[in-house]
Amino acid sequence: MSDNLKVAVRLRPFNEREKSRSSRLIINMNGGTTIISDPDDKYPDKKFTFDFSYWSHDGYRERDDGYLEPADQRYADQTKVFDDLGRGVLENAWKGFNCSLFAYGQTGSGKSYSMVGFDSNKGIIPITCEELFKGIAERKQTDEDEKEAEYQVSVSMLEIYNETVKDLLNISSFKKGGLKVREHPQKGFYVEQLQVSPVSDYAAIEGRIAEGTRNRTLAAT
Numbered sequence: 001m002s003d004n005l006k007v008a009v010r011l012r013p014f015n016e017r018e019k020s021r022s023s024r025l026i027i028n029m030n031g032g033t034t035i036i037s038d039p040d041d042k043y044p045d046k047k048f049t050f051d052f053s054y055w056s057h058d059g060y061r062e063r064d065d066g067y068l069e070p071a072d073q074r075y076a077d078q079t080k081v082f083d084d085l086g087r088g089v090l091e092n093a094w095k096g097f098n099c100s101l102f103a104y105g106q107t108g109s110g111k112s113y114s115m116v117g118f119d120s121n122k123g124i125i126p127i128t129c130e131e132l133f134k135g136i137a138e139r140k141q142t143d144e145d146e147k148e149a150e151y152q153v154s155v156s157m158l159e160i161y162n163e164t165v166k167d168l169l170n171i172s173s174f175k176k177g178g179l180k181v182r183e184h185p186q187k188g189f190y191v192e193q194l195q196v197s198p199v200s201d202y203a204a205i206e207g208r209i210a211e212g213t214r215n216r217t218l219a220a221t
């Protein structure tokens with residue numbers, strides 16, 4: 001497993017369309033390996049190994065006593081995904097590295113579910129933000145050198161869709177055909193005129209994510 005780059009796949013449950021068509025599950029997972037079977041059983045299985053293969057196809061089931069337990073022992077919930085992927089990103093950020101985490105997949109494959117989550121079922125981004133502010137508070141309390149340190153946290157939120165970059169925190173950017181991606185000799189790639197909003201706690205980040213998510217609906221229209 002590389003320290004610099006980690007790649008994971010996550011298998012989501014069937015959606016209503018797949019259920020209504022009695023779709024057959026052709027994915028299996030074993031450790032970090034994802035196994036794809038030929039639905040016509042003509043070709044041998046194909047195996048792909050990643051740093052993590054997350055089985056989230058079956059959710060939780062309710063026991064007789066009302067306790068929710070994973071329907072499959074392999075079931076990977078949001079906390080497991082954060083512990084494996086988000087925590088390392090945050091630790092590296094504390095060490096001063098530039099870090100990036102991105103989700104890739106076709107529409108409806110579960111990118112938002114894993115990255116943002118829904119309500120109290122928090123994905124990697126909200127958990128990381130919470131941990132970030134907890135980390136700042138802890139460092140200010142425990143480390144003598146850090147007591148006087150100043151921390152600045154800011155948020156930007158953008159969408160790249162059909163090769164157009166839209167600033168989700170600035171709807172006026174939608175009209176101009178998107179923002180420009182430039183390269184700075186020292187800082188690397190950046191998005192010109194992207195809004196950078198300072199935030200002082202997790203609630204402020206949540207507010208900005210909610211605003212960006214609402215604007216995203218506008219961006220789609």
Ligand SMILES: Nc1ncnc2c1ncn2[C@@H]1O[C@H](COP(=O)(O)OP(=O)(O)OP(=O)(O)O)[C@@H](O)[C@H]1O
Binds near residue numbers: 111113
């Ligand atoms: N790991 C998971 N466990 C349970 N449900 C999931 C999981 N991943 C995705 N889903 C469900 O699948 C549906 C599609 O997921 P989601 O909206 O995250 O997809 P997406 O890739 O972000 O789609 P789009 O590109 O269209 O925005 C949602 O109803 C979501 O709740």
